[in-house]
Amino acid sequence: DVVLTQSPLSLPVTLGQSASISCRSSQSLVYSDGNTYLNWFQQRPGQAPRRLIYKVSKRDSGVPDRFSGSGSGTDFTLMISRVEAEDVGVYYCMQGTYWPWTFGQGTKVENK
Amino acid sequence: EVQLLESGGGLVRPGGSLRLSCVASGFTFSTYRMHWLRQTPGKGLESVAGISADGGDDFYAGSVRGRFTISRDNSKNTLYLQMGSLTTDDMAIYYCAREDNFGTSDYWGQGTLVTVSS
Numbered sequence A: 001d002v003v004l005t006q007s008p009l010s011l012p013v014t015l016g017q018s019a020s021i022s023c024r025s026s027q028s029l030v031y032s033d034g035n036t037y038l039n040w041f042q043q044r045p046g047q048a049p050r051r052l053i054y055k056v057s058k059r060d061s062g063v064p065d066r067f068s069g070s071g072s073g074t075d076f077t078l079m080i081s082r083v084e085a086e087d088v089g090v091y092y093c094m095q096g097t098y099w100p101w102t103f104g105q106g107t108k109v110e111n112k
Numbered sequence B: 001e002v003q004l005l006e007s008g009g010g011l012v013r014p015g016g017s018l019r020l021s022c023v024a025s026g027f028t029f030s031t032y033r034m035h036w037l038r039q040t041p042g043k044g045l046e047s048v049a050g051i052s053a054d055g056g057d058d059f060y061a062g063s064v065r066g067r068f069t070i071s072r073d074n075s076k077n078t079l080y081l082q083m084g085s086l087t088t089d090d091m092a093i094y095y096c097a098r099e100d101n102f103g104t105s106d107y108w109g110q111g112t113l114v115t116v117s118s
Helices: none
Strands: A004-007 A008-014 A019-025 A038-043 A052-055 A068-073 A077-081 A091-096 A107-112 B003-007 B010-012 B020-024 B033-042 B042-053 B058-060 B068-073 B076-081 B092-101 B105-108 B112-116
Touching: A004 A091, A008 A019, A019 A038, A019 A091, A019 A107, A038 A068, A052 A068, A052 B105, A077 A091, A091 B042, B003 B092, B020 B033, B020 B092, B020 B112, B033 B068, B033 B076, B033 B105, B042 B068, B042 B076, B042 B092, B058 B068, B076 B092
Parallel strands: A008 A107, B010 B112
Antiparallel strands: A004 A019, A019 A077, A038 A052, A038 A091, A068 A077, A091 A107, B003 B020, B020 B076, B033 B042, B033 B092, B042 B058, B068 B076, B092 B105, B092 B112
């Protein structure tokens, strides 16, 4: 199975500042159709995961533009600019290029 | 509005069986692949099983293959997961999720908790 490694695992942030989460894959996530199926999810306490970003950099409907994704091949980044209180939670990268889908360990973003 | 509502979780003894259900609404269920995923504090998020839109193809994570069966009834807009030979490693919150055209899950249910204990 593809292993996704996130860093850091804990990220204390000052509201209004930026936050960056890294996700590295054990193999390239480029699919045979040329697309890269790397996604980012947010999970708030007591809630199901919610997808924020799909195919590396495309924001889902309703996701604020302070969330952005980037990267290619095996290295990916989620950036949150101007962190707000509602952004506190755990963030996961997830690959859909290979079955089974696999997830990173999660990065806990908390208010410093 | 897309909604996925899981049910069927509960307490089961090791070696026992359980069937989970997920009722879908707000979209044309019969045109989407569907999945079961699970989450534990120790192992995090994991794919469990997936099924094609017409139910003709199914696929499983290695840890559950041969013990779990995913199925669907498109006339009832319902997804199922039949779980057997349960162990404590199967204890988790189980989510059903819809797979969108971008190859990942865009909507998840709220989950149902499965506890395996004697």
